[in-house]
Amino acid sequence: MSTSFSSLPVVSLSALSSPSPDPGELTALSTRLDEAFSTTGFVYLKDLPLTFSHEDVFALCDEFFGANGLSMEEKMTLAKKTFIKTNKNTYRGYFPTQAGADNVKEGFELGTPSIKTTVLPLTSSKFDLTEPNVFHPSYADFQARCEMLHTELQSLAARLLSLLAISLGKPATFFDHYLFESLSTLRLLHYPPVPAERQQELICTPHTDSGILTLLHQDSTGGLEVQNTEGDWISAPYVPGSIVVNIGDLMAKVSGGRWVATFHRVRSARRESGEAKGRYSVPFFFEPGLKCLVKSVEGDEVVYGVHVLDKMKGWVEFQDVAEEVADIVGDGRMEVEAF
Numbered sequence: 001m002s003t004s005f006s007s008l009p010v011v012s013l014s015a016l017s018s019p020s021p022d023p024g025e026l027t028a029l030s031t032r033l034d035e036a037f038s039t040t041g042f043v044y045l046k047d048l049p050l051t052f053s054h055e056d057v058f059a060l061c062d063e064f065f066g067a068n069g070l071s072m073e074e075k076m077t078l079a080k081k082t083f084i085k086t087n088k089n090t091y092r093g094y095f096p097t098q099a100g101a102d103n104v105k106e107g108f109e110l111g112t113p114s115i116k117t118t119v120l121p122l123t124s125s126k127f128d129l130t131e132p133n134v135f136h137p138s139y140a141d142f143q144a145r146c147e148m149l150h151t152e153l154q155s156l157a158a159r160l161l162s163l164l165a166i167s168l169g170k171p172a173t174f175f176d177h178y179l180f181e182s183l184s185t186l187r188l189l190h191y192p193p194v195p196a197e198r199q200q201e202l203i204c205t206p207h208t209d210s211g212i213l214t215l216l217h218q219d220s221t222g223g224l225e226v227q228n229t230e231g232d233w234i235s236a237p238y239v240p241g242s243i244v245v246n247i248g249d250l251m252a253k254v255s256g257g258r259w260v261a262t263f264h265r266v267r268s269a270r271r272e273s274g275e276a277k278g279r280y281s282v283p284f285f286f287e288p289g290l291k292c293l294v295k296s297v298e299g300d301e302v303v304y305g306v307h308v309l310d311k312m313k314g315w316v317e318f319q320d321v322a323e324e325v326a327d328i329v330g331d332g333r334m335e336v337e338a339f
């Protein structure tokens with residue numbers, strides 16, 4: 001159950017770096033994760049088993065969004081169909097900032113590299129959640145590094161899921177079926193600098209994440225805040241070398257409410273002097289496969305693709321197609337009880 005908190009716990013993953021981790025250390029680690037996700041729903045993880053440093057991760061953002069990155073014209077060649085009707089990609093690719101919204105961010109998204117699915121798409125051709133990634137043709141090295149980062153974060157997420165299974169008293173393989181044809185999304189985000197009069201205003205609206213687990217790299221700009229049970233917004237500043245990991249709505253349901261999906265938001269940084277900085281952040285959303293049957297400890301179940309299409313109705317980059325999503329979800333193709 002969620003409790004009040006004034007800061008987020010920090011947990012070391014050093015036990016995972018050993019080629020043959022000590023079972024006692026793994027059990028202790030699983031208990032610490034369980035405690036964090038049961039109280040705050042958020043945790044800082046440090047001593048990460050990743051080959052990417054923070055600099056490596058944010059270099060990707062800079063190569064895409066920075067002053068020497070892609071032009072707006074080049075970015076729009078990668079834009080989702082919502083924004084450029086002649087583009088084929090509906091789910092992966094670029095989304096520009098939305099005028100007038102308090103989600104002042106542009107982003108670039110990719111899924112599992114070279115995903116091969118053995119299932120027919122759940123959706124109409126309008127929404128193929130298993131579609132291939134899109135990259136700019138002159139960005140082969142960028143593509144290789146993005147896909148490598150996706151692969152490393154996927155395997156870290158898989159290890160966290162085994163630890164969470166252990167904490168539930170289940171076998172370490174309990175969540176392994178989530179990995180089959182996983183739809184996990186790596187999202188590079190750029191919040192452009194805001195004008196002086198908009199300092200400390202919302203640039204990412206309060207929300208919970210919809211899926212299973214989110215692994216977030218954030219840069220040193222600051223602005224991420226997490227809501228406690230009193231409704232206070234607790235600052236979640238950059239902690240060097242760490243990522244922030246949080247529980248999504250679906251995982252909260254899987255755990256029967258034992259783990260909490262906590263509201264979070266981003267406010268633009270206070271301008272100390274000179275120019276305001278923009279913010280880079282890189283959330284990785286761990287997602288099961290399209291047809292994965294996700295069961296809760298209480299016996300409820302939902303097909304992941306149905307869950308995600310339903311959630312898409314509220315996502316800013318799909319607003320103009322919300323009705324089509326509703327039709328797809330409501331067309332009776334998947335006869336399952338939603339949570």
Ligand SMILES: O=C(O)CCC(=O)C(=O)O
Pocket residue numbers: 189204209216218224264266280281283
């Ligand atoms: O930019 C951030 O740090 C937060 C992003 C976020 O919460 C999200 O994309 O779900």
Ligand SMILES: [Fe+2]
Pocket residue numbers: 207208209214264
């Ligand atoms: Fe989020």
